[in-house]
Amino acid sequence: MTESKAMILGCSGLSLTPEEKAFYKAERPWGFILFGRNISEPQQIADLVAEMRESVGWHAPVLIDQEGGRVQRIRPPILQHYPSGQALGDIYRRNREQGLRAAWLMSRLHAFDLLKFGINVDCLPVLDVPVEGSSSVIGNRAYGGDPKTVADMGRAAAEGLKAGGVLPVMKHMPGHGRGFADSHHELPVVTVSRDELEAHDFPPFIAMKDELAAMTCHVVFTAIDPDNPATTSSKVIDGVIRKRIGFKGLLLSDDTSMNALAGTIGERAANIIAGGCDIVLHCNGHMDEMQQVVANTPVLAHASLERANAVLAGFPKVDQADEAAIRAEFDGMFATV
Secondary structure (H helix, E strand, O other), rough: OOEEEEEEOOOOOOOOOOOHHHHHHOEEEEEEEEOOOHHOHHHHHHHHHHHHHHHHHHOOOEEOOOOOOOOOOOOOOOOOOOOOHHHHHHHHHOOHHHHHHHHHHHHHHHHHHHHHHOOOOOOEEEOOOOOOOOOOOOOOOOOOOOHHHHHHHHHHHHHHHHHHHOOEEEEOOOOOOOOOOOOOOOOOOOOHHHHHHHOOOOOOHHHHHOEEEEOOOOEEOOOOOOOOOOHHHHEEEEHHHHHHOOOOEEEOOOOOOOOOEEEEEEEHHHHHHHHHOEEEEOOOHHHHHHHHHHOOOOOOOHHHHHHHHHHHOOOOOOOOHHHHHHHHHHHHHHOOO
């Protein structure tokens, strides 16, 4: 395998264009991510994933946001529509063991679904803990409004993915639950005290700090760094994510093209690396933007390379679970809802 650059890229459509193939071959992204625009039918998804890997010449990670609820990139009729994190949390609030089982089962089903297409990384669990009045960008994607529920359910969800050979990516470190703006469009600024963040926002990430991969949030925490969102803040990444939370794994930025970040796409990519993220994530597949990303993204090296290699070495082995039995058990939980 040749040296990869510290980036994960999207593509524009249902198959790679000749320009994209040549671009990925030359620029060597470490991985790829799929969105709804890249999905039409099962064989096409598998073919696209294979094309992506072929372009870089190795079995590169391919990511997707397959949460359930409104963030589910592969939808009916290809895959069943799965419930939201909040719907799973509702089961947990009635019966803790059933809730944990539901979270595990749904993730195990995601793994069955995704591996059939060759997709081996799911950006799940959502470990954000929303507060009253916060932006709906997290909303019902969260398991609940208290850190213990979120940590318990997040762990069960991650374990279900791993049981099926799919790597989880925790999001959005160190917590997007207090954002009163949608970071796709504008920059959320959180003004509560460090103590409040310690009590409410950080605990799920601390509980799951030993996972291999996580994604940042484009949120300013004025108590930590009033000038920069977490994604580009060395104070947040080094001081909170690495030291306080204790996360040693591979840290991905949230999407570079989200408008919470300031500057050109190239400046954003440079700031993401300078702030301490290991990987620049760029999702929309626009070639002009990707060219700016690659011009400002280094080859993976040093600690970032070690963390990326730990991810590759840490892909879980697939258990021998019976898909039909798991699907029947899970669907039974929601048949009466």
